[in-house]
Amino acid sequence: EIITREKVGILLQTQEEYLQIKSRCLSAKTIVSPSVLSAQEIDFWVKKTVPINLSSFEEVRYFIKHHPGVPLSFRIDLTKHGRQRTGIKTYQLSELAGLLKREGITPYSFHMYVGTSSSCKKVLKNSEAALSIFKRFFPKAAGINLGGGFKFDYAAPLADQKHFPWGEYFIGLKKQLAKYEIPDHVKIILEPGRDIFADAGVLLLSVKRIIADKSNVKIATDGSYVYVPSATVRNRQHKVHFFRKDFHGRKISRKSGFL
Numbered sequence: 001e002i003i004t005r006e007k008v009g010i011l012l013q014t015q016e017e018y019l020q021i022k023s024r025c026l027s028a029k030t031i032v033s034p035s036v037l038s039a040q041e042i043d044f045w046v047k048k049t050v051p052i053n054l055s056s057f058e059e060v061r062y063f064i065k066h067h068p069g070v071p072l073s074f075r076i077d078l079t080k081h082g083r084q085r086t087g088i089k090t091y092q093l094s095e096l097a098g099l100l101k102r103e104g105i106t107p108y109s110f111h112m113y114v115g116t117s118s119s120c121k122k123v124l125k126n127s128e129a130a131l132s133i134f135k136r137f138f139p140k141a142a143g144i145n146l147g148g149g150f151k152f153d154y155a156a157p158l159a160d161q162k163h164f165p166w167g168e169y170f171i172g173l174k175k176q177l178a179k180y181e182i183p184d185h186v187k188i189i190l191e192p193g194r195d196i197f198a199d200a201g202v203l204l205l206s207v208k209r210i211i212a213d214k215s216n217v218k219i220a221t222d223g224s225y226v227y228v229p230s231a232t233v234r235n236r237q238h239k240v241h242f243f244r245k246d247f248h249g250r251k252i253s254r255k256s257g258f259l
Contacts, residue, residue: 003028011191015044031145033075033111035086039066046070053111053145055086060096064103071108072100073145078112078129087112097137109143109189110134118149120165124172131180141186148191152198164195207242 003010009029012018021030032045033053039062045052046067054060054074063072074096077087088096100107110133114126127146134144150164177188205221212218242250 009189011193012050015041018048018050031073042067051108055088057088057092057096060088060099064099064105072105073107073109073111073143075111075113076130076133078114078126084113084115093133093137106140107138109141109145109187110138111145111147111189113147114149116149117151119151120169120172123150123169124176127173128176128180131176131182134182134186135180143187143189144182145189145191148193150192150195152194154198159199162199164192 002008004027007028009031010021010026012021012030012032013034018030018032021028031051031053034041034055036055037045037052037059042052042054042059042063043066051071051073052063054063054072060072060074063070075087076093077084077089082089082091110130112126112130114123118126123146126149130144130146134141150169152164153162156162173188182188203223205223208220208222210217210219242252244250
């Protein structure tokens, strides 16, 4: 209800997620941006009229051949050595721009991802690189998706200290938009998901099994790890409470990885 009321868009990665939002009658705008797309998946999303961020040259070629006239968007890997798993590499941009020109295609938008838990300085550096690519290669694109990766401090004691410094970021982004003379009609898209949802509610999970060895204790639940983002890496700390089946609180000794 909040998503619908606030007109927030939804980023999808799987067909299952699409079926879930449809089962809840969510009418929000959606876009799909998975790591890799098969031909069948591309066909599915086009049929559902959901915009796609294609993530490789192979996907772009398939899309052009089998779905002419459908708005085309793609993902760019802006890392120094092109080390992200997927995305058009920077050395491929000239070839991609040439291909689209020969086919008479103006890309709808392009997308990039700076990397999880990025500082404001790093995010702004990434956005400037994106605006430079817009100006040089795709100046007629309708949108620029600057992605996510906004740092969220799980260990900070106060809510205001956990969140990304949006004020500082938007001041810097405004200066960049002016510097590169980005037209007002170009849509700037952001993916602030974790910063919105990381402390927005409570997630109930049941324990499936406890696995212990000499070095640690692993608690397996019935929820996908993506719902509790990477709790076992990067020292992300989540506030966890344990309850018995009757929902009375259960005290446990303090374990690494939990607050």
